[in-house]
Amino acid sequence: MTMHQVLEDVLPADHHPRIVCLSGPAFAVEIAQRLPTVVTLACREEAYAISVQATLSCPWFRCYSSTDVIGVEIGGALKNVIAIAVGIGDGQTQGFNSRAALMTRGLAEITRLGVRMGANRSTFLGLSGMGDLLLTCTGDLSRNRRVGLALGQGRELTSILEEVGQVAEGVQTTRAACQLAERLGVDLPISGMVRKVIDGEMSPADAGLALMTRQLRSETD
Amino acid sequence: MTMHQVLEDVLPADHHPRIVCLSGPAFAVEIAQRLPTVVTLACREEAYAISVQATLSCPWFRCYSSTDVIGVEIGGALKNVIAIAVGIGDGQTQGFNSRAALMTRGLAEITRLGVRMGANRSTFLGLSGMGDLLLTCTGDLSRNRRVGLALGQGRELTSILEEVGQVAEGVQTTRAACQLAERLGVDLPISGMVRKVIDGEMSPADAGLALMTRQLRSETD
Numbered sequence: 001m002t003m004h005q006v007l008e009d010v011l012p013a014d015h016h017p018r019i020v021c022l023s024g025p026a027f028a029v030e031i032a033q034r035l036p037t038v039v040t041l042a043c044r045e046e047a048y049a050i051s052v053q054a055t056l057s058c059p060w061f062r063c064y065s066s067t068d069v070i071g072v073e074i075g076g077a078l079k080n081v082i083a084i085a086v087g088i089g090d091g092q093t094q095g096f097n098s099r100a101a102l103m104t105r106g107l108a109e110i111t112r113l114g115v116r117m118g119a120n121r122s123t124f125l126g127l128s129g130m131g132d133l134l135l136t137c138t139g140d141l142s143r144n145r146r147v148g149l150a151l152g153q154g155r156e157l158t159s160i161l162e163e164v165g166q167v168a169e170g171v172q173t174t175r176a177a178c179q180l181a182e183r184l185g186v187d188l189p190i191s192g193m194v195r196k197v198i199d200g201e202m203s204p205a206d207a208g209l210a211l212m213t214r215q216l217r218s219e220t221d
Numbered sequence: 222m223t224m225h226q227v228l229e230d231v232l233p234a235d236h237h238p239r240i241v242c243l244s245g246p247a248f249a250v251e252i253a254q255r256l257p258t259v260v261t262l263a264c265r266e267e268a269y270a271i272s273v274q275a276t277l278s279c280p281w282f283r284c285y286s287s288t289d290v291i292g293v294e295i296g297g298a299l300k301n302v303i304a305i306a307v308g309i310g311d312g313q314t315q316g317f318n319s320r321a322a323l324m325t326r327g328l329a330e331i332t333r334l335g336v337r338m339g340a341n342r343s344t345f346l347g348l349s350g351m352g353d354l355l356l357t358c359t360g361d362l363s364r365n366r367r368v369g370l371a372l373g374q375g376r377e378l379t380s381i382l383e384e385v386g387q388v389a390e391g392v393q394t395t396r397a398a399c400q401l402a403e404r405l406g407v408d409l410p411i412s413g414m415v416r417k418v419i420d421g422e423m424s425p426a427d428a429g430l431a432l433m434t435r436q437l438r439s440e441t442d
Binding site: 035038059100108121126130 | 248310315321322347430433
């Protein structure tokens with residue numbers, strides 16, 4: 001379940017249209033320093049998103065409105081899986097080209113799953129999709145990327161989580177996303193490889209090679 | 222004119238359907254080192270794109286096919302404008318959040334212009350769009366980003382270009398994109414601010430503030 005589904009599960013029905021989801025590339029420490037930050041506010045009822053947008057926006061915090069709650073949530077959750085993948089590549093010093101490719105094809109599979117769940121494709125081009133993904137994958141503050149880095153350097157998940165802590169939520173998200181994708185019949189090649197590396201079923205090097213040698217295809221398939 | 226338009230201008234008509242455009246996040250030095258690299262091949266006739274795809278692909282170089290030639294070209298050209306914008310922000314040490322926001326909203330305006338020129342929106346989610354943009358904006362090898370960094374630190378364009386060289390093509394692309402957008406009636410707020418900073422009409426700090434305090438809107442407008 002995504003967070004708005006959890007909230008709908010516990011709140012009375014008349015509150016449901018008022019759930020507004022904030023997401024985007026936003027390290028809290030930078031907001032506290034009043035550095036420029038731009039995020040998306042999504043609500044099923046556009047009027048509530050616009051109302052919160054007017055309340056929260058100021059010269060260093062700019063909000064865009066959206067009505068695609070599920071799309072905004074899926075981008076925010078699944079970016080952590082791709083951050084692990086990028087960490088695994090960086091841990092093997094695979095270079096900038098492959099990092100950009102993992103993030104781009106990672107967003108393509110997040111988009112496939114999101115659209116299958118009813119999200120709007122263009123949401124993934126936005127702040128909660130591409131924006132949050134690139135912050136998490138290239139900023140050094142992400143725990144999920146640190147988990148991937150250690151996996152790429154050949155360490156085992158149990159000892160990594162003892163060090164990083166259990167709050168690297170991408171590990172659980174990877175398994176949940178793979179189960180969800182299987183149920184919905186969506187192909188998530190990168191997430192699938194991350195799951196195999198996490199669960200010790202495949203080495204990081206073999207996972208990278210498997211992704212590079214898949215059947216050739218059109219970019220929009 | 223984009224490169225395929227230049228080629229069509231000089232080649233006989235029977236060659237036109239065979240022009241295949243390669244683009245994506247690909248620093249040449251990494252390809253030479255056989256580090257994993259993934260790119261897009263676009264041709265009006267899909268069969269030619271697929272033929273070149275089969276010829277060039279190998280375990281460290283993976284090609285996706287596309288029929289959206291203009292979309293692939295627009296992404297490759299306009300990313301240099303956003304790289305200057307990101308450099309201007311980094312030169313003022315504006316943080317990771319604003320860098321992610323500039324890249325995301327930068328891709329949104331590239332997409333608007335491209336779609337207006339007949340490109341497919343989903344191309345900009347791909348390797349020649351988001352992929353190339355993030356490589357150029359976060360890798361340190363880009364001359365355009367270096368031009369932006371120096372502008373953000375308060376230096377003047379003439380002295381910067383003497384040092385970096387005239388091959389920072391984003392400077393010319395910025396002016397061309399702004400002219401094109403005006404003719405087509407497309408709003409390019411970030412490119413417009415970059416042009417003003419380049420031409421000494423606005424300070425980097427004022428340009429950033431102007432972007433943050435524009436009228437609030439929906440993310441997909």
